[in-house]
Amino acid sequence: MQYNVIFQPSGRRCEVSQGKTILQVSRESGVDIEAPCGGAGTCGKCKVKVEAGFCNLAPLTGQEKRMLTPEEMVDHFRLACCAKIEGDVLVFVPEQSSSAKQVILETASERQVNLNPAIKKYVVEMEKPTLEDYRDDFRRLKDALIRSYSHLNADIGIDYNVLLTLPDTLRKGKWKVTVTLWQDTEMIAVEPGLVENAYGIAVDIGTTTIAAYLCDLATGKVLKSDSMMNSQVRYGDDVISRISHCMMHDGGLDRMHQMIIDDINALILRLAQAVAISNENIYEMVLVFNTAMHHITLNIDPRYMGSAPFTSAIRMPMNIKARDLGIKIAKSGNIHCLPVEAGFVGADNVSVLIAEEPYKQEKMMLVIDIGTNGEIALGNEDCMMSTSCATGPALEGAQIKHGMRAAPGAIERVKINRATYEPECKVIGEKMDARGICGSGIIDAVAELFKAGMILADGRFNKKLTSPRLQKGADGKQEYVLVWAGQTAIGQDITITQKDIRAVQLAKAALYAGAKILMKKRGVNKVDGVTLAGAFGSYINKESALVIGMFPDCALESITAAGNAAGEGAKLALLDTNKRLEAKEVAAFVQFVETAAEADFQTHFYDAMCFPHAKDAFPHIQQILDGISARS
């Protein structure tokens, strides 16, 4: 008897026979579950949550009853080493049980920051009240503030929550206090005496990962970065599955909203503890996200952006009181959300643009943000256009047979010898045996297979070739063995299947067709440079990307990786309010094109399924392409 087991968030699927434990199955299929005790049921580290098919597991063992709390049992947690599989199950591996901690990209480029945050602190001293000088506390404070700082004006207000403790604070500080102003217009904190610390957090809420940057608002320095998995991944890998969950389940939106708020609060706590500061001294937060995450984070129903005409609730930038969102920074602090462009082109894309500033250049730039969704912007100082492409998560290693996140054990680089067809694989982590392939490894593998003539321009395996590496898989279809079972950590061949190649073709064709339509609309037939944003963009081999035709031809030296540009933009907006104005302007300036709705999209998409393309020339890699033609 064979059962289906699916692991989340990796999406890894496998068929297993009765009686194996979840831990055994996870090891065989390259899913990372921590088990320092070696599966003896004594460390309790391998807790997993059974999302579906709880009744298809053998009953709780004595060890589990000892190691799991009653709440965990109610919530369908099991120890992976104990729970035996007796039917189909869907297993969620929480981040803390995952042994593969995600690799976090440190940004390469140090961008110039013009320090002009919304949060400024002012020390103020004032006279005590007397029977003759009976001004109220707020007025006394405001008068002293304006007297000491002449650039401030008399319209300064005070947040209601700050007012509540103002009388005590002034007297506790013996009429010397530190006022925190937001935009120099509203008092959002008043603290007794001199309190110099002023912090803010920039957060990039991705579909899969949430990255947060704690900044010192006085110096502009990033004090600490941290990231965690978006807890919503248990409801699916992509934004469409998240939106579906909101639509199909009562209270689904509330639950997912609360999850993301809890995630943000967990990150705030970790960051604050790491540098030993109080979260009350974190006065502002800037959020960037794609439009679905934007809506869910703000608790706005995203259902209408899930289907045509993909209407979002609001696109303009917003300042929301942290308390209205339940975010635990200073009580009267604001959460600034960068503006949304349109449909799925979200604030994260705006954030990439303000980090990269293509709209300030003469050169015609193509900016590609490769995440679970692909966003493309094309243009220069005269005009900018953008679109989003349904690439799917294949380029991130999901929905690929042996795909995995960029974590230790992942194959990230592949070279294939064009004479012997033998591969050379680089694995993340020192002396690690391979467990799977991450996004950059897949792009490399497909490009190398194409360059070696093992797959044809249409993506099919070349039937004329023979090699021990080319074999029939379990499904009877052709596959290429990257690593033999004996050399892996999972005890089975790590292969690239025909289906994997198809997934890459679909993803890259979506990107290419989007870029092509924008170029046509813009009236250009070549670009001067390509910027790859997103962590994944930093790891891929540019030549491989060009060889498979992920985007139109461009000089290799003009293709640059921008790292997590969305996070960079969020930091810039946190540290410089002029960048917020720029974001607002660019969101309005960029012309959104619904490329999928264009009449010739299907034609462009079909042509782009080929490696590198059915019609377009690639002069910058012509030599490589000539080599392939010569062989076949």
Added chain:
Amino acid sequence: MQYNVIFQPSGRRCEVSQGKTILQVSRESGVDIEAPCGGAGTCGKCKVKVEAGFCNLAPLTGQEKRMLTPEEMVDHFRLACCAKIEGDVLVFVPEQSSSAKQVILETASERQVNLNPAIKKYVVEMEKPTLEDYRDDFRRLKDALIRSYSHLNADIGIDYNVLLTLPDTLRKGKWKVTVTLWQDTEMIAVEPGLVENAYGIAVDIGTTTIAAYLCDLATGKVLKSDSMMNSQVRYGDDVISRISHCMMHDGGLDRMHQMIIDDINALILRLAQAVAISNENIYEMVLVFNTAMHHITLNIDPRYMGSAPFTSAIRMPMNIKARDLGIKIAKSGNIHCLPVEAGFVGADNVSVLIAEEPYKQEKMMLVIDIGTNGEIALGNEDCMMSTSCATGPALEGAQIKHGMRAAPGAIERVKINRATYEPECKVIGEKMDARGICGSGIIDAVAELFKAGMILADGRFNKKLTSPRLQKGADGKQEYVLVWAGQTAIGQDITITQKDIRAVQLAKAALYAGAKILMKKRGVNKVDGVTLAGAFGSYINKESALVIGMFPDCALESITAAGNAAGEGAKLALLDTNKRLEAKEVAAFVQFVETAAEADFQTHFYDAMCFPHAKDAFPHIQQILDGISARS
């Protein structure tokens, strides 16, 4: 054995012998407790709360165990007809158990209202989104709004809470909705289809009574008025005792804040139910209050305004989101608080001024708001001054031996025959026997005793006179019998004591001295008119008030009663935003004088202790005064 029993909120005190029930004692001392079953323990209407001395009552009877809920027993509720007194107790009579419902003054003067509320509703129709017209929902709505109503501008924002349901609302209304704007700048509600109803509530939060007026914002009509006792009265009659409670008890402020919010919410519910509307269609509330109630309502520590230099936390007008205060009107509605003047001269006084508009007149007006605290404003279009006077609650019938609120059974008018010394009393309520004396009755009684020559200018009883009505009281001191025991509802003589007269002297001297100092500062020695604001001001006999010298001389026809002018001002501010600007201006325009801090205050106060005054002439009642001199 004699025990002390004190009833709240009336403050009535009495000595009783062992074994009497609370109901018996309440009847003997003129405290109104409802008991339709005649004290048989079967109706459960006479519930009272024992605030102190719970152990000094006989144990719970079987009837009480049947009639009281477990929560009520825990909260020290008893049935007044069952609970026998065996020691000192402090009993609180909740409003629902009080048979003496307060008399609510219906305003006489119909003021002109220029209808221009902050809340305006706009019906908007818009086109559906399409792939070509991908504007976000908010933008689509705003564009349609501005297109249809040309006076609106593009800066219109949206409250975060409204945004949460915006996508659903637009589609539910089939792209036709009603937008509620606040100040034509912020969307605070969007409802599907056409929803014309727009309501607001003006609330006057007094130390003793909370009055609320539900208004139709489209017509300006008052649909329903209601009032209730301020639940805080259990913590004392005056603002100082409330401030003390905040200072002396942990969580005291939070508790009192919550009480008043609960009271306001109870009034909202009653008003909404009375006219069968949804509280979601109540979009704004205007609050007026004295400064102590202002602070406590907003949950701001009032301790620093309780002692010199009486500093308030904030005086400027405020708009606070209803949700931040826990007030249950429309979620995104605002609570507008009128500005505070200074110290104890609160937003209620500003409210009186915008209702009476003395600052628009040439005539020199004296505006006296008589409540638990007395506030005085003097001036005309050139200059306004104000002060507050510690009158104490004597003029409202508290701290007077047989004093009571203006409720059925209260003596409200007194005439004394100058030949026979026999009184003629008018009691509130048809054919009711007297239970006590309310404020206007006390003023009358003292003025009549003075006019009859029974008390002298210094307030002492005239020892030369004899009358059966003049007797020694239980304390061995002289008193005047207004109603013989047999003709009362309480079975004992209702008298005016020497102590009562002293209390009236102290109260009126405080008022007079305050007015006199303002007049001196303003450089005038007479006023052209006197306006008496406050419900009490409407009931007092002007001649009696002038005879005892409550305020400086003025023609009787120029003394007018303004009713609850504070409530009127609140209504005006609710219905006309120009009145809010006027309030802000007048709060800044009025010059506050801390009269009690003036060097000659004591002299003025001392002189004003006399009836009508030790030195000042009263030409307008000279004939009456001459009559008194002729007799003595």
